[in-house]
Amino acid sequence: MLNRVILIGRLTRDPELRYTPAGVAVTQFTLAVDRPFTSQGGEREADFIPVVTWRQLAETCANYLRKGRLAAVEGRIQVRNYENNEGKRVYVTEVIADNVRFLESANRDGGGGGGQPMREEPSYGGGGRASNNNAARSNNQDPFSDDGKPIDISDDDLPF
Incomplete structure (x- = not known):
């Protein structure tokens, strides 16, 4: 048997953090998830789905x-x-929920407010380039970053 859900949507309000009498953190919030079609009037509809997180994930979501x-x-x-x-x-x-991914940074323009820092996955040069190329290289740990030099690869390095 399988009971698995994956949702992407926007929070309708700030998460509500509480603690059980045993001291376990629990957070509740509602996610607005767009439906894949429009109504007869041409408007997009959404489902409002309640989400519950527990323990460390609850505290992280609340923060x-x-x-x-x-x-x-x-x-x-x-x-x-x-x-x-x-x-x-x-x-x-x-x-x-047993996994929540934050899909926007905290400081995006027109963001949901709050100004709190968001936990983000490491970025390897996928964003915009820095104007100072040396600064971009020193902060970028990507071994395939473009430093303008040719890459020396022998035939022994190739897997095919």
């Missing part, structure tokens, strides 16, 4: 995600139920 930010969530769907104050059974469907 770095903000309303409007683009994020990828990987996890599983969980359906739980409880009885509310009026005695009615309430069913809740949510995604329990």
Whole structure:
């Protein structure tokens, strides 16, 4: 059996961080995910999917995600139920995330606010080039960066 979900969308509000009585961090937020089609009126529709994260991931999401930010969530769907104050059974469907990727940097123009630094994957020269080529080389750990010199490769180095 398989219960796996991957979503990409924008946060509808800042994540809400709480702690269980045992001191375990839990964060809840809602992800707005565009539907792949338009309505009859030509408008895009979205699904608003509740996401829950636990422990260190919960604290990281609370610290770095903000309303409007683009994020990828990987996890599983969980359906739980409880009885509310009026005695009615309430069913809740949510995604329990075990991996969240931050898809935008914190300082992008028109960002979701917050100004907090985002954890980012290492970048190897994929972004814009620095105007000072020496500074770009010293900060770039990419062994294939363009330094203007020919690359010396012998036939023994090639795998074919």
